Amino acid sequence: MAFIPHTEHDIREMLAVIGAPSIDALFDEIPAALRVQGLEGIPEAMSEMAIARLMSERARQDGRPLSFLGAGAYEHHIPSAVWAITTRGEFYSAYTPYQAEASQGTLQLIHEHQTMISSLTGMEVANASLYDGGSAVAEAALMAVRAHRKSKSLRILVPSTVNPNYRRVAVSTAGNQGLRFESVAYSRETGCIDPLALEALRGEDLAALVIQQPNFFGQLEDVDALTDWAHSAGMLVIAVVNPTSLAMLKPPGEWGTKGADICVGEGQPLGVPLSSGGPYFGFMTTRLEYVRAMPGRIVGRTVDLEGKRGYTLTLQAREQHIRRGKATSNICTNQGLLMTAATIYMSLLGPAGLAKVAESCMARTQQLQSALCRVRGVRAAFAGARFHESVLLLDRPAAAVLRSLEAQGILGGVDLSADYPELGPALLVCATETKTDDDIERFANALGVALQAARAA
Amino acid sequence: MNQILEKSIFEYSREGRGAAAQQPPALVGAGAAAAHEAQSALPAALRRRSKPLLPEVSELDVVRHFTRLSQLNFSIDTNFYPLGSCTMKYNPKACNQYAMLPEFLARHPLAPDSQGQGFLSCMVELQEMLEEVTGMKAVSLNPMAGAQGEFAGVAMIRAYHHARGDLARNEIIVPEAAHGTNPATATMCGCVVREIPVDAEGDVDIAALEKAVGPHTAGIMLTNPSTLGVFERKIQEVARIVHGAGGLLYYDGANLNAILGKVRPGDMGFDVIHMNLHKTFSTPHGGGGPGAGAVGVSARLEPFLPVPVVGREGEAYRWLTEVDRPQSIGRLSAFMGNAGVLLRAYIYMRMLGRSGMSQVGEFATLNANYLLARLRAAGFDLAYPTRRASHEFIITLRRQAKELNVTAMDVAKRLLDYGFHAPTTYFPLLVPECLLIEPTETESRETLDAFVEAMVAILAETETDAAKLKGAPWTMPVRRLDDVRAAKQLELTWKPVNSAA
Numbered sequence: 001m002a003f004i005p006h007t008e009h010d011i012r013e014m015l016a017v018i019g020a021p022s023i024d025a026l027f028d029e030i031p032a033a034l035r036v037q038g039l040e041g042i043p044e045a046m047s048e049m050a051i052a053r054l055m056s057e058r059a060r061q062d063g064r065p066l067s068f069l070g071a072g073a074y075e076h077h078i079p080s081a082v083w084a085i086t087t088r089g090e091f092y093s094a095y096t097p098y099q100a101e102a103s104q105g106t107l108q109l110i111h112e113h114q115t116m117i118s119s120l121t122g123m124e125v126a127n128a129s130l131y132d133g134g135s136a137v138a139e140a141a142l143m144a145v146r147a148h149r150k151s152k153s154l155r156i157l158v159p160s161t162v163n164p165n166y167r168r169v170a171v172s173t174a175g176n177q178g179l180r181f182e183s184v185a186y187s188r189e190t191g192c193i194d195p196l197a198l199e200a201l202r203g204e205d206l207a208a209l210v211i212q213q214p215n216f217f218g219q220l221e222d223v224d225a226l227t228d229w230a231h232s233a234g235m236l237v238i239a240v241v242n243p244t245s246l247a248m249l250k251p252p253g254e255w256g257t258k259g260a261d262i263c264v265g266e267g268q269p270l271g272v273p274l275s276s277g278g279p280y281f282g283f284m285t286t287r288l289e290y291v292r293a294m295p296g297r298i299v300g301r302t303v304d305l306e307g308k309r310g311y312t313l314t315l316q317a318r319e320q321h322i323r324r325g326k327a328t329s330n331i332c333t334n335q336g337l338l339m340t341a342a343t344i345y346m347s348l349l350g351p352a353g354l355a356k357v358a359e360s361c362m363a364r365t366q367q368l369q370s371a372l373c374r375v376r377g378v379r380a381a382f383a384g385a386r387f388h389e390s391v392l393l394l395d396r397p398a399a400a401v402l403r404s405l406e407a408q409g410i411l412g413g414v415d416l417s418a419d420y421p422e423l424g425p426a427l428l429v430c431a432t433e434t435k436t437d438d439d440i441e442r443f444a445n446a447l448g449v450a451l452q453a454a455r456a457a
Numbered sequence: 458m459n460q461i462l463e464k465s466i467f468e469y470s471r472e473g474r475g476a477a478a479q480q481p482p483a484l485v486g487a488g489a490a491a492a493h494e495a496q497s498a499l500p501a502a503l504r505r506r507s508k509p510l511l512p513e514v515s516e517l518d519v520v521r522h523f524t525r526l527s528q529l530n531f532s533i534d535t536n537f538y539p540l541g542s543c544t545m546k547y548n549p550k551a552c553n554q555y556a557m558l559p560e561f562l563a564r565h566p567l568a569p570d571s572q573g574q575g576f577l578s579c580m581v582e583l584q585e586m587l588e589e590v591t592g593m594k595a596v597s598l599n600p601m602a603g604a605q606g607e608f609a610g611v612a613m614i615r616a617y618h619h620a621r622g623d624l625a626r627n628e629i630i631v632p633e634a635a636h637g638t639n640p641a642t643a644t645m646c647g648c649v650v651r652e653i654p655v656d657a658e659g660d661v662d663i664a665a666l667e668k669a670v671g672p673h674t675a676g677i678m679l680t681n682p683s684t685l686g687v688f689e690r691k692i693q694e695v696a697r698i699v700h701g702a703g704g705l706l707y708y709d710g711a712n713l714n715a716i717l718g719k720v721r722p723g724d725m726g727f728d729v730i731h732m733n734l735h736k737t738f739s740t741p742h743g744g745g746g747p748g749a750g751a752v753g754v755s756a757r758l759e760p761f762l763p764v765p766v767v768g769r770e771g772e773a774y775r776w777l778t779e780v781d782r783p784q785s786i787g788r789l790s791a792f793m794g795n796a797g798v799l800l801r802a803y804i805y806m807r808m809l810g811r812s813g814m815s816q817v818g819e820f821a822t823l824n825a826n827y828l829l830a831r832l833r834a835a836g837f838d839l840a841y842p843t844r845r846a847s848h849e850f851i852i853t854l855r856r857q858a859k860e861l862n863v864t865a866m867d868v869a870k871r872l873l874d875y876g877f878h879a880p881t882t883y884f885p886l887l888v889p890e891c892l893l894i895e896p897t898e899t900e901s902r903e904t905l906d907a908f909v910e911a912m913v914a915i916l917a918e919t920e921t922d923a924a925k926l927k928g929a930p931w932t933m934p935v936r937r938l939d940d941v942r943a944a945k946q947l948e949l950t951w952k953p954v955n956s957a958a
Contacts, residue, residue, distance in 0.1 A: 001813065001816050001820075002808050002809050002810075002813045003546075003547055003549060003739075003809075003813075003898075003899050004816055004817075004820045004898050004899065005899070005900070005901040005902075006820060006823070006901070006902065010901075010902045011823070013902070014823055014824075014827040014902060015823075017827055017830050017831060018823075018826045018827055018829075018830045019830070020826070023819045023820075023822070023823050024819075026819075026822045026823060026826055026845060027719055027720075027822065027845075028845070029687070029688045029690055029844070029845050030688055030690075030716075030719065030720050031690070031692075031693060033693075034692075034693075034720045034724050034725055035719065035720055036718060036719055036720055036721055036724070036815070038811075039589055039590060039718060039811050039814055039815070040589075040811075041585060041586065041588070041589030042586055042589055042590065042806070042810060042811040042814055043807065043810060043811065044810045044811060044812075045807075045808060045809060045810025045811070045812060045813050046807050046808055046810065047808075048551045048808065051551060051555060051804055051807055051808055052551070052555060054807070055555035055556075055558060055804065056555075056558065057575070058575030058576065058578060058579055059558040059559070059560035059561055059575055060560065060575065061574050061575030061578075062560045062561065062564055062572060062573050062574070062575045062576050063560065063572055064559070064560055064563055065568070065572055067563075067565050067568065069565040069567050069568065071567055072791050072792075073565060073566050073567070073791075073792065075563070075565070077479070077481070079476070079478075079479045079516075081516060081519060081520050083557070084520075085520065085523045085524060085527070087553060088524070088527045089532050089533070089534025089535065090527035090528060090530040090532045090534065090535060091527050091530065091532070091743070091744055092532070092534070092548065092553070092741045092743060093532040093533035093534045093545075093547075093548050093741055093742065094530045094531065094532040094533070094742065094743075094744045095538070095540060095543055095545060095742040095744065095745065096742070096744070096745040096746075097744065097745070098540075098881075099531070099869065099870075099873065099878060099879050100935075100938050101870065101873055101930050101933040101934070101935055101936070101937065101938065102458075102530070102531040102536075102873050102878060102879075102930075102933055103529075103530055103531065103744075104462070104526075104529040104530070104933075104934050104935060105463075105525075105526035105527050105528065105529035105530035106526075106530055106744040106745070108463065108465070108526055108529070109523070109526050109744075111949075111950070111951065112465065112466050112467070112951065114949055114950055115467070115510060115950040115951040116509070116510065116511055118949075118950050119509045119510035119511070119950075120509045120511070122507075124949075124950075125947075125949045125950065126949070126950075128745065129745075129746070131601040131602065131605065131790060132601065132790050132791055132792075133791050134788070134789075134790050134791035135601070135605070135789065135790060163791065165788060165791045165792070166791060168787055168788045169787075169788050169789060169790060169791060171787060172612070172763070172786055172787030172788055172789060173608070173645075173789065176612060176615065176645065176646045176647040177644075177645060177646075177647050178647065220499070220500075220503055223503070224502055246505065246509065247505070247509065248499075248504065248505055249503055249504065249505055250502070250503055250504060250505050250506070251505060251509075254506075266791065273557075273562035273563070273797075274562065274563060274564060274565050274566065275561060275562050275564065275796055275797040276561070276564045276565075276566050276568075276573065276576055276792070276793065276796035276797070277566030277790070277791070277792025277793045277794070277796050278566075278601065278747070278790065278792060278793070278794055278795040278796045278797060278798070279601070279746075279747035279795040279796070279797050279798050280791075281747075288947070291947070291949070297745060298949060299949070300943035300944065300947060300948055300949055301943070301948035301949075301951075302938050302939045302940070302942045302943035302946075302948070303938070303939055303942065304935040304936040304937060304938050304939065305928070305936040305937050305939075306936050308462070308935055308936070309462070309935075310462075310934075310935035310938045311938075312938045312940055312943050314940070314943040314944050314947070314949075315944055315947075316944075317944075319637075320604070320637040320638050320640075320641035321636075321637040321884070322637070323637075323641070324637045324640040324641060324650075325640035325641060325643065325644045325650045326644070327637070327641040327644075329641070329645070330604040330607065330608060330638045330641035330642040330644075330645050331602070331604055331605075332602070332603075332604055332637075332638060333602040333603060333604065333735070333742075333745060333746040333747075333748040334602070334745055334746045334747075335601075335743075335745075335746045335747045336742075336743045336744040336745030336746045336747070337741065337743030337744060337746065337747060338743075338746075338747060340743070340744060343523075344519060344523055346511050347466055347511070347512050347514060347519045347522075347523075348476045348479050348516060348519050349475075349476070349479055349480070349511070350474075350475045350476070350511050350512060350513045350514065351508045351509050351511045351513065352475050352480070352513070353475055353476065353479055353480045354509075354511065356480045356481055357480075357481055359492060359496070360481040360484065360492075362492070362495045362496075362499075363484055363488055363489075363491045363492035363495050363496075364488065364491070365495070366491040366492070366494050366495035366498075367487055367488055367490075367491035370491065370494075384498075385495075385498045385499045385500060385503065402569075406569060406571065406572070411565065411568055411569070411572065414567055433481040437486065437487055437488060440487075
């Protein structure tokens with residue numbers, strides 16, 4: 001019996017203690033008509049040796065193409081120590097630290113995480129994680145509506161430069177509570193929020209403006225002006241940021257005159273593998289004045305009976321197990337293990353290392369854009385500063401070009417035609433610190449081949 | 458357990474120190490030129506001016522610090538962890554190792570389906586196995602935790618009624634013993650919560666249910682076995698009443714481990730369920746996640762499942778999206794949920810196989826009933842003495858609290874000194890001074906016996922040396938912590954000691 005230690009002898013003696021004739025008798029309170037007859041659809045058990053072989057075969061099927069995909073999930077070098085420590089049983093197989101005295105390791109680690117992520121985003125407090133970047137935006141919108149003291153509005157501005165999937169998650173998650181997410185157009189020249197489109201909304205009763213920096217196209221928004229505009233119009237500001245970029249870019253707490261009010265983002269770039277989309281983790285930070293409106297677990301430092309310092313879950317009166325129907329969110333289990341990995345990653349990189357990663361990403365993307373724009377039929381969509389992504393316009397349909405690149409062993413970017421049809425054939429490409437001169441040259445050559453083939457077709 | 462407190466990582470920090478091997482190499486040639494170009498395009502106003510508070514430490518500092526922190530934890534790998542309703546069973550190492558093969562880790566979520574047939578085949582088979590063990594028609598793997606699975610379930614119920622033009626149905630009925638996420642979820646879905654009582658033996662109060670249902674009923678959320686650790690015997694009657702009133706039945710899969718392979722939610726009449734893969738299918742709890750809260754539905758709710766779901770197309774697999782499922786309640790994550798967790802659940806299910814699957818429910822139940830019998834014999838009071846335990850059961854220390862001023866929390870803390878993680882305390886709220894105990898099927902009889910011995914010793918201490926309990930724990934890195942101070946004098950980030958004032 002896989003993972004069940006009982007011997008025949010154990011079973012007999014245990015049943016005798018219970019006073020039951022058989023294991024089956026323990027289910028005698030279940031109506032007989034409901035009992036399962038067999039699970040024909042479940043295959044027979046596999047040994048570890050057999051599953052090892054099966055999974056290795058499945059993994060081989062997936063291959064290891066050279067990837068320039070980004071769009072919310074980014075390939076970075078992950079130090080070996082990150083997952084060697086994260087998968088230690090004491091972290092991996094513990095649970096939410098309800099018994100604080102027996103969970104000081106997890107609790108102190110969360111407290112260190114809160115410190116790092118608060119500082120990185122320039123905010124005062126952080127929680128212990130949300131599910132992912134998309135769900136963090138949804139929770140931030142709900143929190144903004146709760147925290148706004150002057151407006152009862154349920155309308156949130158989500159400009160078209162915000163990751164379209166984040167908007168979708170926000171609509172699915174918060175739409176049932178009456179929140180409405182309204183778009184704002186972007187400038188075709190800069191790929192940033194169009195200030196005129198925004199100004200046209202002045203005077204409307206809106207709860208919050210979402211600003212993604214760098215935005216979905218990789219372009220850098222004028223965050224100071226946007227933040228001040230939103231505050232002057234009576235809105236809260238929700239910043240959506242890439243944590244790697246913050247080693248180099250102004251943190252949301254310093255945007256404009258007063259800073260953003262709530263900051264969220266996808267934590268994946270901090271030591272979490274791409275892994276087909278998850279598990280990742282969302283982070284959330286805010287000002288101290290809004291901490292009671294924040295969802296999720298929060299760890300505080302305190303003292304024990306003897307005055308020794310220790311850590312514990314705190315402000316639990318916000319949460320579902322206390323407030324039930326009136327809680328800030330239904331979230332309980334979050335993404336603790338990924339937050340653990342990220343805390344170790346941030347510690348290994350430090351301020352200098354993370355800044356070098358950010359600078360290297362920015363440089364490689366600039367290098368990639370220059371190399372690709374030398375290919376006939378390719379040009380950059382937007383002017384202005386960007387981080388580690390760029391939109392390229394093609395003179396042939398993107399889908400066919402991507403297929404040809406795939407045949408050459410390259411994942412050449414994300415096709416934007418479904419979400420941004422007005423751009424025409426367009427690719428969102430990304431280069432991080434993992435890309436080399438050779439990788440970039442290989443992509444440029446392959447793109448030339450792909451476009452030439454498309455022209456010939 | 459290590460009892461020596463570990464200082465903060467920030468206290469190791471020295472300006473200028475770092476883990477040099479982890480930093481990307483300096484760029485040369487075209488890279489350096491591009492760096493210069495990019496940097497000069499970056500306006501000063503967008504640049505960071507202050508150094509973030511990240512530690513400046515060596516790689517060994519990091520390894521030693523976090524290893525030491527890990528040693529301040531109880532975990533399944535080190536201690537018996539009978540935390541009721543959380544199903545803290547052994548997490549097989551193979552599930553981790555083979556979910557972390559390099560190709561799986563490197564796969565980008567937006568990589569084309571053609572570059573993920575191995576991964577997608579695992580997901581399709583996982584969906585199908587989950588359908589089989591739950592008796593549901595279709596499964597979506599998207600939700601990233603039980604609470605998000607609950608959200609998806611109630612959102613689907615709401616979407617179903619709306620699609621039929623049945624707009625008045627906005628009430629979700631939950632038994633008073635329900636997990637706090639149930640009412641919180643109903644609220645998140647824009648529904649109104651209506652609580653109904655349970656009877657003295659722990660079953661739903663049928664008369665109260667009949668009074669509660671009506672044209673406003675969207676559905677009922679039930680856990681079965683319930684949070685009281687007993688099987689809801691009147692489940693067929695509950696299903697008849699709720700369906701008769703036009704409502705749907707939601708199954709909270711928190712306790713699926715108890716009935717795995719013995720009875721299926723679909724056969725009990727449930728329309729939608731969520732499963733906690735981090736409980737029943739042994740993916741790690743990770744100190745608070747990641748979970749995975751796959752949802753299963755009957756045929757009439759299939760069009761509303763959250764996207765994407767994996768479909769078979771001939772010999773190939775592909776993601777089905779909003780385009781294929783226009784009535785879907787939408788996306789719950791930026792990509793497709795906790796893929797790596799799902800791979801672990803897949804490996805676990807394949808290793809258990811058909812026969813292993815029903816043994817889970819059987820031995821989880823055997824272990825719980827054995828513990829119950831022994832603790833009862835040792836003098837503990839059961840909350841539901843006339844009932845079989847499911848995979849868990851409740852003891853109540855109401856008597857000890859009244860007569861000896863010793864609480865469930867005191868017993869829980871004292872158990873830590875004996876090397877056992879405490880059971881769940883003060884849940885369900887319905888039972889005063891309760892401990893909810895769930896041993897799981899992976900624990901041996903010897904471990905259960907050792908736990909009973911500790912409980913017996915503690916029970917004796919309640920009479921002879923109550924101070925031992927009131928002051929517990931004594932052997933952990935810290936004594937009992939001041940929660941009130943934590944909430945009043947908020948210290949939510951680290952600050953250098955001399956600036957604490």
